[in-house]
Amino acid sequence: MTNNTRRTSGLSRKRTNRNSSSQNKSQHNRSLRKIQPKGKNKKIYSKSPLNNLLTKAGIIFGIILVFYVIFIFEFPANYPDTFKVSNMTLDSNKIAMEIETDSYKGKLIPLDILLTIGKGEITLVGEKETTIVFANNKKIILKDGSRKVKIDGKTQKFNAPVVKYKDVILVPGELAERLLPKIAKFDNGKIAFTLSGDKPEGEYQNFADYDGYLRLVNKENPLTKNYEPTDLVNVNSLDSIIAYGTNTKLRDEAAHALANMYKENEVQYAMSSGFRTFENQTQLFDDEVADNIKAGKTEEQATQAAGTIVAVPGTSEHQLGLAVDVAIPGVILTEEFKNTPAGKWLINNSYKYGFVLRYTKEQTAITNIIFEPWHYRYMGYPHSEILFKEEIVFDTYIKSLREEKVKYFHAEDGKDYIIWLLSGSLKPEKLEFNTSNGIGASSDNGDGIILTMRTQN
Numbered sequence: 505m506t507n508n509t510r511r512t513s514g515l516s517r518k519r520t521n522r523n524s525s526s527q528n529k530s531q532h533n534r535s536l537r538k539i540q541p542k543g544k545n546k547k548i549y550s551k552s553p554l555n556n557l558l559t560k561a562g563i564i565f566g567i568i569l570v571f572y573v574i575f576i577f578e579f580p581a582n583y584p585d586t587f588k589v590s591n592m593t594l595d596s597n598k599i600a601m602e603i604e605t606d607s608y609k610g611k612l613i614p615l616d617i618l619l620t621i622g623k624g625e626i627t628l629v630g631e632k633e634t635t636i637v638f639a640n641n642k643k644i645i646l647k648d649g650s651r652k653v654k655i656d657g658k659t660q661k662f663n664a665p666v667v668k669y670k671d672v673i674l675v676p677g678e679l680a681e682r683l684l685p686k687i688a689k690f691d692n693g694k695i696a697f698t699l700s701g702d703k704p705e706g707e708y709q710n711f712a713d714y715d716g717y718l719r720l721v722n723k724e725n726p727l728t729k730n731y732e733p734t735d736l737v738n739v740n741s742l743d744s745i746i747a748y749g750t751n752t753k754l755r756d757e758a759a760h761a762l763a764n765m766y767k768e769n770e771v772q773y774a775m776s777s778g779f780r781t782f783e784n785q786t787q788l789f790d791d792e793v794a795d796n797i798k799a800g801k802t803e804e805q806a807t808q809a810a811g812t813i814v815a816v817p818g819t820s821e822h823q824l825g826l827a828v829d830v831a832i833p834g835v836i837l838t839e840e841f842k843n844t845p846a847g848k849w850l851i852n853n854s855y856k857y858g859f860v861l862r863y864t865k866e867q868t869a870i871t872n873i874i875f876e877p878w879h880y881r882y883m884g885y886p887h888s889e890i891l892f893k894e895e896i897v898f899d900t901y902i903k904s905l906r907e908e909k910v911k912y913f914h915a916e917d918g919k920d921y922i923i924w925l926l927s928g929s930l931k932p933e934k935l936e937f938n939t940s941n942g943i944g945a946s947s948d949n950g951d952g953i954i955l956t957m958r959t960q961n
């Protein structure tokens with residue numbers, strides 16, 4: 505630096521410095537200074553201190569304004585009037601969904617899928633802010649109507665805000681990739697999570713309301729008179745367990761599971777009843793009522809009593825083609841079955857094949873059906889193991905899924921399962937799934953669709 509530079513004040517020094525830094529001691533600089541008379545240069549700065557101050561204030565104001573626009577100002581959020589999950593696919597290694605909204609098109613996903621796959625827990629709900637901690641320890645704070653999400657204490661801005669549609673919270677889809685970078689992929693309204701390295705095996709099926717093995721059937725969740733499964737097979741055609749009587753059919757998967765359970769073990773038993781039509785059940789029920797009336801009960805008493813022993817038509821699991829009554833010679837549909845080798849073996853092992861004892865002794869108050877040690881229900885694995893291990897009946901299981909929506913389970917097969925009940929606005933318009941490896945979708949026989957997903961542990 506020359507003496508000349510040192511003598512000049514404020515802005516001029518800045519200007520000289522900026523020039524010299526950008527052009528590094530250039531000749532151009534020096535020649536400029538030579539041209540400008542010293543006196544004149546001094547005059548400009550001594551003359552306008554107010555001007556100088558105003559300029560500085562202007563710059564500070566400008567910086568604040570820019571800061572405000574970039575970091576604080578936000579346009580009010582545009583809450584969507586429509587939202588739907590238009591398409592969903594589920595297979596043994598991946599779940600994907602397409603989201604449609606009228607505002608922020610292609611930029612939003614439901615928070616629920618993030619919570620479900622990332623095992624997120626809402627730890628704090630403020631007036632506007634929601635704090636969520638995920639299984640990978642990432643912590644986020646969402647603010648309704650804001651594009652800014654605090655991730656592990658750092659504010660990050662997204663191209664869409666957090667908005668609500670009815671009971672569904674929608675978040676920017678890019679958030680999924682930031683939180684679960686290894687498994688999440690988001691692109692223009694399509695969100696996909698890779699759950700494991702498994703390859704899909706089963707055939708894709710289009711989901712229909714009556715599908716699945718998790719339909720709860722009881723007094724509050726009846727079947728329609730016309731319901732009849734389309735994939736019934738005669739158990740006697742499987743060349744394994746024997747079915748006798750007239751009701752020898754079960755749905756395909758249940759029939760094969762029963763045959764395998766029988767084949768792989770040395771306990772003797774037979775199937776005494778499988779699928780029954782609504783009409784079969786009506787006949788059984790009417791017979792029971794008639795017997796009660798003969799025994800001296802009024803019609804009302806007779807009907808009431810019959811309902812605890814024979815399922816009221818429409819409320820029998822036998823109409824599902826997923827229930828099986830098991831018997832051994834001489835012990836048919838009596839409580840004594842629990843003391844037989846078959847009764848003892850089934851109660852402790854059937855869950856491995858997807859069956860459970862449906863009407864337990866301890867929980868008749870919940871099932872409203874007497875203890876039936878002979879009646880087994882197929883619901884598929886790992887659900888059967890959950891019921892067995894947690895000592896709950898099917899009614900309780902579905903009730904808790906309807907309330908909690910999600911269940912995580914580490915099963916004996918060494919795999920981790922996510923069981924997710926979709927209801928209300930989260931139900932997809934179209935759902936494709938495959939049924940291999942315990943992966944699939946099922947109606948709960950109410951408003952819900954239950955997805956069963958296997959994840960890598």
Ligand SMILES: [Zn+2]
Pocket residue numbers: 822827828829878879880
């Ligand atoms: Zn039965």
